[in-house]
Amino acid sequence: xxxxxxxxxxxxxxxxxxxxxxxxxxxxxxxxxxxxxxxxxxxxxxxxxxxxxxxxxxxxxxxxxxxxxxxxxxxxxxxxxxxxxxxxxxxxxxxxxxxxxxxxxxxxxxxxxxxxxxxxxxxxxxxxxxxxxxxxxxxxxxxxxxxxxxxxxxxxxxxxxxxxxxxxxxxxxxxxxxxxxxxxxxxxxxxxxxxxxxxxxxxxxxxxxxxxxxxxxxxxxxxxxxxxxxxxxxxxxxxxxxxxxxxxxxxxxxxxxxxxxxxxxxxxxxxxxxxxxxxxxxxxxxxxxxxxxxxxxxxxxxxxxxxxxxxxxxxxxxxxxxxxxxxxxxxxxxxxxxxxxxxxxxxxxxxxxxxxxxxxxxxxxxxxxxxxxxxxxxxxxxxxxxxxxxxxxxx
Amino acid sequence: xxxxxxxxxxxxxxxxxxxxxxxxxxxxxxxxxxxxxxxxxxxxxxxxxxxxxxxxxxxxxxxxxxxxxxxxxxxxxxxxxxxxxxxxxxxxxxxxxxxxxxxxxxxxxxxxxxxxxxxxxxxxxxxxxxxxxxxxxxxxxxxxxxxxxxxxxxxxxxxxxxxxxxxxxxxxxxxxxxxxxxxxxxxxxxxxxxxxxxxxxxxxxxxxxxxxxxxxxxxxxxxxxxxxxxxxxxxxxxxxxxxxxxxxxxxxxxxxxxxxxxxxxxxxxxxxxxxxxxxxxxxxxxxxxxxxxxxxxxxxxxxxxxxxxx
Numbered sequence: 001x002x003x004x005x006x007x008x009x010x011x012x013x014x015x016x017x018x019x020x021x022x023x024x025x026x027x028x029x030x031x032x033x034x035x036x037x038x039x040x041x042x043x044x045x046x047x048x049x050x051x052x053x054x055x056x057x058x059x060x061x062x063x064x065x066x067x068x069x070x071x072x073x074x075x076x077x078x079x080x081x082x083x084x085x086x087x088x089x090x091x092x093x094x095x096x097x098x099x100x101x102x103x104x105x106x107x108x109x110x111x112x113x114x115x116x117x118x119x120x121x122x123x124x125x126x127x128x129x130x131x132x133x134x135x136x137x138x139x140x141x142x143x144x145x146x147x148x149x150x151x152x153x154x155x156x157x158x159x160x161x162x163x164x165x166x167x168x169x170x171x172x173x174x175x176x177x178x179x180x181x182x183x184x185x186x187x188x189x190x191x192x193x194x195x196x197x198x199x200x201x202x203x204x205x206x207x208x209x210x211x212x213x214x215x216x217x218x219x220x221x222x223x224x225x226x227x228x229x230x231x232x233x234x235x236x237x238x239x240x241x242x243x244x245x246x247x248x249x250x251x252x253x254x255x256x257x258x259x260x261x262x263x264x265x266x267x268x269x270x271x272x273x274x275x276x277x278x279x280x281x282x283x284x285x286x287x288x289x290x291x292x293x294x295x296x297x298x299x300x301x302x303x304x305x306x307x308x309x310x311x312x313x314x315x316x317x318x319x320x321x322x323x324x325x326x327x328x329x330x331x332x333x334x335x336x337x338x339x340x341x342x343x344x345x346x347x348x349x350x351x352x353x354x355x356x357x358x359x360x361x362x363x364x365x366x367x368x369x370x371x372x373x374x375x376x377x378x379x380x381x382x383x384x385x386x387x388x389x390x391x392x393x394x395x
Numbered sequence: 396x397x398x399x400x401x402x403x404x405x406x407x408x409x410x411x412x413x414x415x416x417x418x419x420x421x422x423x424x425x426x427x428x429x430x431x432x433x434x435x436x437x438x439x440x441x442x443x444x445x446x447x448x449x450x451x452x453x454x455x456x457x458x459x460x461x462x463x464x465x466x467x468x469x470x471x472x473x474x475x476x477x478x479x480x481x482x483x484x485x486x487x488x489x490x491x492x493x494x495x496x497x498x499x500x501x502x503x504x505x506x507x508x509x510x511x512x513x514x515x516x517x518x519x520x521x522x523x524x525x526x527x528x529x530x531x532x533x534x535x536x537x538x539x540x541x542x543x544x545x546x547x548x549x550x551x552x553x554x555x556x557x558x559x560x561x562x563x564x565x566x567x568x569x570x571x572x573x574x575x576x577x578x579x580x581x582x583x584x585x586x587x588x589x590x591x592x593x594x595x596x597x598x599x600x601x602x603x604x605x606x607x608x609x610x611x612x613x614x615x616x617x618x619x620x621x622x623x624x625x626x627x628x629x630x631x632x633x634x635x636x637x638x639x640x641x642x643x644x645x646x647x648x649x650x651x652x653x654x655x656x657x658x659x660x661x662x663x664x665x666x667x668x669x670x671x672x673x674x675x676x677x678x679x680x681x682x683x684x685x686x687x688x689x690x691x692x693x694x695x696x697x698x699x700x701x702x703x704x705x
Contacts, residue, residue: 146684
């Protein structure tokens with residue numbers, strides 16, 4: 001195969017996720033026509049509502065923030081060949097623990113309170129990720145199922161806490177009993193940037209988290225272990241990597257990032273309270289699932305997940321403009337997100353075939369060639385986007 | 396607490412529990428076929444949502460719950476075929492492709508509901524059938540034999556599925572393909588054909604489960620399944636891939652949820668505590684997953700796409 005040929009095949013392979021989105025948008029257009037709406041008007045409002053003004057960009061960035069946290073978290077787990085679909089529950093756990101800390105800690109000023117509540121969110125999510133991690137590593141419980149069930153547990157825990165112990169005392173006094181906390185301590189509010197707008201530091205923290213995750217995955221021994229376990233568990237074990245502990249750690253880190261999303265959702269919200277409508281989606285906006293879409297679109301690479309989240313955050317925001325403009329419910333965007341996932345994973349085999357190359361051997365820190373791991377993902381711009389597989393579940 | 400032990404309360408809990416168990420039972424039974432043949436279909440919840448909306452909408456327009464059920468079947472077949480195409484022919488990663496189906500179903504059912512229905516209107520439910528003779532037995536009659544017709548059929552599907560999986564050639568092929576696809580293939584069993592069939596059966600039953608859920612409640616709302624499709628998948632593990640175990644798991648869910656509902660109605664527990672009580676089946680399921688993981692082996696080829704000669 002000539003070099004030119006390889007390059008052409010690579011470009012084709014990289015464009016698969018983009019084709020998936022284009023395909024979904026084409027189906028979306030057909031659906032708009034079928035529902036009797038003006039498709040051109042709808043699509044143009046979709047994009048102008050998402051990216052067309054400063055306000056739109058702010059909303060898009062805020063919507064993209066939880067997607068990015070979840071997307072990066074899910075990428076870490078996927079790299080260890082662990083499928084984390086417990087993002088929803090982990091977001092809730094992070095939101096809850098950060099709320100509990102804010103309600104109980106003495107006010108120590110923003111320089112303490114903001115890091116404190118973010119750490120609490122991180123910890124809440126980490127706990128909710130460590131449980132399925134430990135169940136998988138030490139008891140052989142399939143993590144897909146345990147994370148699903150923990151989503152169910154988390155939503156009921158949230159409903160209980162917000163209707164009971166954490167409820168705003170005013171709600172009881174007035175007898176309205178809306179399941180929400182009181183306004184949380186002001187010094188924990190995420191600081192706003194750019195004057196009076198809604199833009200706060202949440203999106204910046206998310207981007208920072210993506211960069212850190214990238215460094216951890218590709219520049220540290222821990223990241224090497226995670227990827228080695230993901231590529232070939234048996235070879236990793238043979239090379240002396242503690243496979244079980246690595247799996248627990250990967251899911252814990254994955255959960256921690258989702259938990260951060262929960263804290264940012266609470267302390268970056270307009271009301272500065274944690275509120276439930278009885279469902280997880282009411283708090284997370286389905287970020288635990290939409291984050292998977294962003295991660296897949298970003299090729300399971302933390303840095304590429306940044307623009308991917310921005311795109312999908314934009315579509316979710318733009319969906320509301322579309323709804324106002326052509327009276328087609330914004331749930332359309334959720335359906336199209338589903339199609340993007342379907343298209344990406346269904347075309348994965350063709351993409352892999354396009355990229356088939358002899359595996360390279362990378363060297364361990366000390367130069368010993370212990371495990372064969374294809375070094376497939378450098379920083380974007382240097383090597384282009386990643387080209388490896390989506391892991392399957394081989395438990 | 397004593398109000399809970401009155402005849403009417405106990406009967407309400409048991410009869411209600413059986414009703415609530417049925418959508419889970421049907422969806423889990425369907426998923427069992429796929430998993431026994433080596434395919435984990437994570438899209439059950441999405442298919443249930445589409446089946447629920449399709450069924451609801453058909454009943455709303457025609458007034459016949461049976462037409463609603465048929466629409467549920469049709470939606471299930473279509474989505475089952477799509478799932479089979481993804482999992483078997485295109486060999487998509489099974490843990491993730493189902494999330495796509497879920498998001499599609501969640502968005503699509505909500506979209507069509509808002510666009511075509513708007514405000515929820517109640518629909519005709521399935522007719523009740525009092526089993527002659529048996530329904531007159533005190534206590535038991537009211538608990539077990541005064542249900543709508545579909546519920547008897549759903550429970551009849553359990554022994555039927557046991558027979559299909561354990562006694563028929565088709566069932567033997569399903570198990571062979573799920574345990575050792577290479578061996579099955581070498582003996583002339585078409586692995587893709589068996590898996591296409593089982594995943595389509597699973598999708599069909601998921602569509603039916605959704606339609607029954609909506610028609611039995613007589614209403615539709617956004618995300619009406621509330622993760623029941625996901626729970627159904629966990630129940631297949633809970634039941635160790637056996638129809639009887641799955642029935643036990645579904646009944647456990649149904650009964651605990653009915654009990655919580657009844658305790659809320661009788662105001663035995665404060666409203667916030669009912670959330671804790673509703674958590675118990677999920678916690679029990681997680682514990683059951685640990686036990687099952689140590690005692691039973693999943694079908695060896697579960698989640699592994701089959702490529703001849705690979």
